[in-house]
Amino acid sequence: MTTAALESTGVPFLDLRPSHDPVVAAILEDVAALIESNAYINGPAVAQFEREFADFCGSPYSVGLASGLDALRLALLAAELEPGDEVIVPAQTFVATLEAVTQAGGRPVIVDVRDDDYTLDVEAAEAAVGGRTRAVLPVHLYGQMADMRSLADLSERHGLFLLEDACQAHGATRDGLGSGTVGHAGAFSFYPGKNLGAMGDAGALVTADDALATRVRALREHGQTRKYEHEWEGYTARLDTIQAAVLLRKLPLLAGWNESRRSAAQLYSDALADVGDLTLPAVAPRSEPVWHLYVVRTADPSALADALAARGIGTGRHYPQPVHLATAYAALGYAAGDFAVAERLAHESLSLPIFPGITDAQVELVADAVRGFFAGG
Numbered sequence: 216m217t218t219a220a221l222e223s224t225g226v227p228f229l230d231l232r233p234s235h236d237p238v239v240a241a242i243l244e245d246v247a248a249l250i251e252s253n254a255y256i257n258g259p260a261v262a263q264f265e266r267e268f269a270d271f272c273g274s275p276y277s278v279g280l281a282s283g284l285d286a287l288r289l290a291l292l293a294a295e296l297e298p299g300d301e302v303i304v305p306a307q308t309f310v311a312t313l314e315a316v317t318q319a320g321g322r323p324v325i326v327d328v329r330d331d332d333y334t335l336d337v338e339a340a341e342a343a344v345g346g347r348t349r350a351v352l353p354v355h356l357y358g359q360m361a362d363m364r365s366l367a368d369l370s371e372r373h374g375l376f377l378l379e380d381a382c383q384a385h386g387a388t389r390d391g392l393g394s395g396t397v398g399h400a401g402a403f404s405f406y407p408g409k410n411l412g413a414m415g416d417a418g419a420l421v422t423a424d425d426a427l428a429t430r431v432r433a434l435r436e437h438g439q440t441r442k443y444e445h446e447w448e449g450y451t452a453r454l455d456t457i458q459a460a461v462l463l464r465k466l467p468l469l470a471g472w473n474e475s476r477r478s479a480a481q482l483y484s485d486a487l488a489d490v491g492d493l494t495l496p497a498v499a500p501r502s503e504p505v506w507h508l509y510v511v512r513t514a515d516p517s518a519l520a521d522a523l524a525a526r527g528i529g530t531g532r533h534y535p536q537p538v539h540l541a542t543a544y545a546a547l548g549y550a551a552g553d554f555a556v557a558e559r560l561a562h563e564s565l566s567l568p569i570f571p572g573i574t575d576a577q578v579e580l581v582a583d584a585v586r587g588f589f590a591g592g
């Protein structure tokens with residue numbers, strides 16, 4: 216597209232077409248074949264995707280599930296939390312992290328995130344460990360892994376279950392360690408806008424723990440280890456076969472898509488250095504994020520968002536309300552002022568367009584518009 220044409224169409228916050236164009240025809244054929252076979256539940260695509268996704272992550276097992284929330288929740292259910300058991304979670308995350316804890320019978324203990332990479336503050340987590348602490352649930356926010364080396368050490372010293380919320384970080388690494396493979400288990404979401412997205416809801420849990428994988432496999436299907444033998448109380452939380460077929464076609468392209476996100480992020484970071492009061496995303500040493508989101512901070516993100524919208528540029532807010540101030544979690548007893556970093560992020564964050572196949576011209580158009588806003592134009 217020419218620059219003039221771009222200026223008239225703007226840039227959407229998320230465009231799935233560049234990722235879907237190369238796979239749509241094959242997916243339609245796969246779905247037609249599936250309808251012929253009637254293998255809707257636990258069809259062969261499910262086990263095949265599980266093997267290939269485990270390989271992609273570098274983990275022995277992956278268990279396909281109906282959503283990222285199910286991956287988090289079933290992992291915590293398999294860990295057998297007792298009522299009142301505490302799970303340490305970061306204040307800056309999508310609400311599903313907390314939903315998993317409470318729905319598995321635990322109590323979320325929220326700690327603040329670091330001011331640089333916005334992931335769980337390990338010292339704050341250490342300080343929050345008490346007699347009832349059972350698990351730590353770090354989130355690899357916006358595509359960057361939390362400091363898993365330190366968190367693995369912390370969980371080992373205190374005998375805690377370590378579960379990674381890797382729902383935004385398919386393929387990220389830090390200190391040479393892969394997202395989802397450092398803790399006892401890692402939970403992934405394949406919500407359509409995630410780095411690997413289905414065409415509906417889907418998720419997976421990866422783990423090296425044979426018993427945990429077996430248990431989660433049973434929990435996703437009415438607690439049965441064999442048909443009609445119900446060892447535990449379970450759920451309907453399987454990975455849908457159609458979604459597995461979609462994911463199988465998309466997975467081989469994921470590494471390239473992550474590269475595309477990386478080069479867009481690099482372009483933004485070069486183009487927006489020293490612009491206005493912007494704080495650009497910080498990358499921790501030896502960290503290779505996969506840029507699920509490109510989040511900048513500024514004193515008045517709404518004004519910047521409005522100026523970009525006027526030029527047809529979409530933006531997002533991740534997240535305008537920190538989880539400790541959500542009405543749904545009022546009973547936990549947290550108040551405004553409890554987590555300064557997360558609260559500041561809620562006021563200051565704005566997510567710029569980033570997706571596989573976003574062109575350099577699109578990124579430059581966004582960056583120009585941002586610079587224009589701060590130049591008063």
Ligand SMILES: *Cc1c(COP(=O)(O)O)cnc(C)c1O
Nearest residue numbers: 282283284309311382383404406
């Ligand atoms: C998307 C997401 C989830 C949950 O995923 P669903 O598939 O929508 O259930 C959990 N945690 C984080 C951080 C997420 O971004």
